[in-house]
Amino acid sequence: MSDSYDYDLFVIGAGSGGTRASRVAAAYGAKVAVAEEYRVGGTCVIRGCVPKKLLIYGAHFAEDLADARRFGWNVPSCDFDWKVLTDNVFEEIDRINGAYTSTLTNNGVTIINDRAVVTGPNSLRLGDGREVTAARILVATGATPSVPKCPGHELGITSNEAFHLEAIPKRIVIAGAGYIANEFAGIFHQFGAHVTLINRTDVILRGYDEQIRDRLLQISMMKGIDFRFHADFRGIEKQADGSLLVSMTGHDPIETDCVMFATGRDPNTEGLGLESAGITVDAKGAIPVDDSGQTACASIYAIGDVTNRVQLTPVAIREGQAFADTLYGGKPTRVDYDNIPSAVFSHPPIASVGLTEGQAKNKFGAVKVYASDFRPMKNVLAGRNERALYKMVCDSVTGRILGLHMIGPDAPEILQAAAVAVKAGLTKQAFDDTIALHPTMAEELVLLR
Ligand SMILES: Cc1cc2nc3c(=O)[nH]c(=O)nc-3n(C[C@H](O)[C@H](O)[C@H](O)COP(=O)(O)OP(=O)(O)OC[C@H]3O[C@@H](n4cnc5c(N)ncnc54)[C@H](O)[C@@H]3O)c2cc1C
Numbered sequence: 001m002s003d004s005y006d007y008d009l010f011v012i013g014a015g016s017g018g019t020r021a022s023r024v025a026a027a028y029g030a031k032v033a034v035a036e037e038y039r040v041g042g043t044c045v046i047r048g049c050v051p052k053k054l055l056i057y058g059a060h061f062a063e064d065l066a067d068a069r070r071f072g073w074n075v076p077s078c079d080f081d082w083k084v085l086t087d088n089v090f091e092e093i094d095r096i097n098g099a100y101t102s103t104l105t106n107n108g109v110t111i112i113n114d115r116a117v118v119t120g121p122n123s124l125r126l127g128d129g130r131e132v133t134a135a136r137i138l139v140a141t142g143a144t145p146s147v148p149k150c151p152g153h154e155l156g157i158t159s160n161e162a163f164h165l166e167a168i169p170k171r172i173v174i175a176g177a178g179y180i181a182n183e184f185a186g187i188f189h190q191f192g193a194h195v196t197l198i199n200r201t202d203v204i205l206r207g208y209d210e211q212i213r214d215r216l217l218q219i220s221m222m223k224g225i226d227f228r229f230h231a232d233f234r235g236i237e238k239q240a241d242g243s244l245l246v247s248m249t250g251h252d253p254i255e256t257d258c259v260m261f262a263t264g265r266d267p268n269t270e271g272l273g274l275e276s277a278g279i280t281v282d283a284k285g286a287i288p289v290d291d292s293g294q295t296a297c298a299s300i301y302a303i304g305d306v307t308n309r310v311q312l313t314p315v316a317i318r319e320g321q322a323f324a325d326t327l328y329g330g331k332p333t334r335v336d337y338d339n340i341p342s343a344v345f346s347h348p349p350i351a352s353v354g355l356t357e358g359q360a361k362n363k364f365g366a367v368k369v370y371a372s373d374f375r376p377m378k379n380v381l382a383g384r385n386e387r388a389l390y391k392m393v394c395d396s397v398t399g400r401i402l403g404l405h406m407i408g409p410d411a412p413e414i415l416q417a418a419a420v421a422v423k424a425g426l427t428k429q430a431f432d433d434t435i436a437l438h439p440t441m442a443e444e445l446v447l448l449r
Contacts (some may be wrong), residue, residue, distance in 0.1 A: 002089045007033045010124055010134035011273075015042020015302030016313040017290050019100055020320035024360075026107040028328035033134070034109055034124065035116035042096045043142050043305070044313040048420045050096060051163050052183060054089045056345045059190035063347070067382035069320030080191060082168050089163070117273040121299045125156030125273075136299050138323060139287060140316070141272065143265035143305035148175075152236030155244055156259035160186065168193050169258035173246050175233050177204040177261035179344040182216065184260060186347035191306070196256070198248055201230035205344060209356040209434045211443040215389050216346055216407055222385070223347070228254075233263075267306045272299075283309055291334055293323050302328075310340055341419040343412035350387060351415035353422050360393045368396045370428060370448035376409055376441050390444050392428060399427035404445075 008192045012120040014036035025034040028111065039046045050425050061080075077184065104111055110276050114127040123133050145158035157165070157179055168191045173183050177199035187356070190194045197204075204227075205213040231248040240247055247253045267286040274281060277297040281287055286308030293301040303323055304316030315335070322333040359394050360367040370392045379386050388408025394401050401422050406415055436443035 004124060005133040005135045007031050007132065007134040009033075009136050009138060010132060011035070011138045011140055012118075012124070013042065013140040013142055013304075013306075013315065014040040014111065014139060015142045015304065016317035017142075017320040018042065018138065021138055021140065021303065021323050022109045023107045024321055024324035025106075026253065028324065030107045030328045033112055034104065035112040035114055035124075037113075037115035037127070038162070039097055040101045040104065040111065041093070045096050045100065046093055047160050047163060049313055051089050051093060051157070052187075053345060054092065055085070055163070055187050056183065056347075057168040058085045059187045060088075060347065062190040062192075063165070063384070066260070067378070067384060068376060070382045080168075081245075082191065083163070087131075109175055117271065118279075118300070119273055119276050121277045121297050126137075130352065136301065136327065137277075138270070138293075138308055139269075139295075139300065139302040140304050140320065141268040141306045143311060144306070145261060146264040146266040147261045148263060150232055150233055150235045151242075152238070154259070155236045156261050157191070158261050161166050161258055162278055162302075165258070169256075170194065171253055171256040171257045172196075172258045172260060173244075174260045175199075176263055176264070177201075177206075178262060178264065179342075179346075181260075181262035182344055182346045184218070184262060185220065187347075189220075189223060189225050190347060190438070191316070196228060196254055197225060198228040198231045198233065198246070198254075200230070200232055205350070207356075208344070208352055209351060209391060209403070210358060211391065212352070212389060212405045212407045213436050215387070216348075216350060217345070219348065219386050220346070231347045244330045256310050265305065265311060267308050269306060275306065275421045282308075292294055292326060293319060296347040301312060308339060312340065312342060314332075332365055337424045339419065341415055345412070347413050348388070348408050350405075350407045351411040352403070352405045353394060354401065354416060356405065357391065360402045364395060366396045367402065368394045368428075369393065370401075372444040372448050374441075374444060377439060378409065388441060388444075390448065392431070392445075392448050399429055400425055401428060401431075408441060411439065414445070418442075418445055 008030040009032045011022045011034040014034045022032045022034040027329050091159045116124045119125050171194045172188050174197045181289050185195045228251045231304035234247040237245045245253050269281045279295050287302040289302050305311045319334050325333045326330040344350040374388045391405045393403040431446045434446045
């Protein structure tokens, strides 16, 4: 193939999906180049999952230090230094960025630190004007924060900039109610900011189980996070003293120091030249693909967030692996999108796999729901009035578990293991047959009533 083209495979975007696809295709012997316009590692490593999770660990110390006193620790009043945390986070990102870069180069992938756009079914143009050709092109350009085009929107930030704030603002307004909005609400709140979350509807975390998200709302409000519901974002105005005035429908304007938009993520296809290969994106800008990731152009494939199917790192990685296995490894593979576990790293976190109670009822009619609503032992001693809630949704005839939904300390860590059982099609009986591991929070999963 590479006799007639510069490369067997040209990947656009060295994020979660693009890195995996390039590395594996190259390991199978393909001649591969990957273009990256920002930093190798992509959203997850550079400005997504990794730095966010590190901030969440950092934020959690606020509660841990307070709770420690109830466990006998004489904790003096502690200061928090945002600069120390973010410097250390950036150092860790640099380390992972280096590791990703060496993995690619060690596998013989050519990294091109530049933007690439498609100019035809087998051709691309790089930012420096160079033209390259490839037998196949893989678009793995991810997604980018979507910001409403309201007056003063340029005064706001997105999650991209949140990691680079000079200091924690005293007051912050977050627009949106998805997982990024709720996670950053928790982060800023724990670091001492007054947080107001404003949302067009009165539903946070659409797609998660109703009782679980209600529990998060109740705990967040109890902690002091403010919510403005049925509020359509109208605009931001800078006031003489430098503060920002946020206006919205249905509520009085709010004065704040920082506004963060967490109002969804749009696939990165603008100016990508896909029309030159006969590819039309959908209304959201996503690239339509079949179940092998192939686009309307036979030589061009797309994976990850740019296809707007499931915008999660492990899914992009799985799609990249399946692409390389199928086309370069002689192992035809399809990604199975059933029972993908997901989490919201709020305070406390949420974790979920499978159908919610509502979805299961719509699909199957009658379902059986088992729940445990409990105060974790650690919270009891700490005097922390936060209850955990675990829910198991089962087929009422076979007992097969259709969904598992949890909110409480370490819920994502616990759910990852339980998700194996749900994926394997196990029943509630299999959980009942398993002896509890005591004393843990996870034991509630085998004691559900
Ligand atoms: C704040 C935040 C928190 C998140 N937390 C989680 C989480 O906890 N768990 C989870 O599973 N997922 C999380 N995600 C989502 C996750 O980051 C994405 O689903 C994942 O990164 C998608 O991988 P990808 O390969 O499709 O794209 P990306 O990782 O976004 O990579 C795309 C790459 O393409 C590059 N690029 C774009 N256009 C071009 C071009 N024309 N030429 C060259 N390069 C280009 C970009 O610079 C980028 O590096 C989070 C996202 C955000 C924003």
